[in-house]
Amino acid sequence: MFGFRRREKREATFTQSDPRNFLEIFGITGSASVSMEEALGVPAVWAAVNFISGTIAGLPLNVYDRGANGVKKKVRATRASPVVDMLHGAVNDDL
Known part of the structure; x- marks a missing residue:
């Protein structure tokens, strides 16, 4: 209409x-x-x-380790762990 x-x-x-x-x-x-x-x-x-x-x-950043049998296992980050040092301590030159 x-x-x-x-x-x-x-x-x-x-x-x-x-x-x-x-x-x-x-x-x-x-x-x-x-x-x-x-x-x-x-x-x-x-x-x-x-x-x-x-x-x-x-x-969150989860890190996994593949064991000898091929099974992935979540790595528990501790202060003594090289993973913690690599992810939190080893920064690039720009920072």
Whole structure:
């Protein structure tokens, strides 16, 4: 009665096969490279990286040892264990 149930048919007016061409419409070219420091200077990028890395850092890390018979056994980490030293004490040069 009022045309609410009538569907409007539209044909695609623009198809894009290469996303680089789409960026050129807005004057964005792919010639510039962005360093890690420049990317982290953008608040949205920094927040996303911080959220993802913080979430991953909070996940439990279980270490398993495969015995002589091929059965996996969870390694209990103690202070004297080389696994604890490797995972908690041996950090990379960036930290």
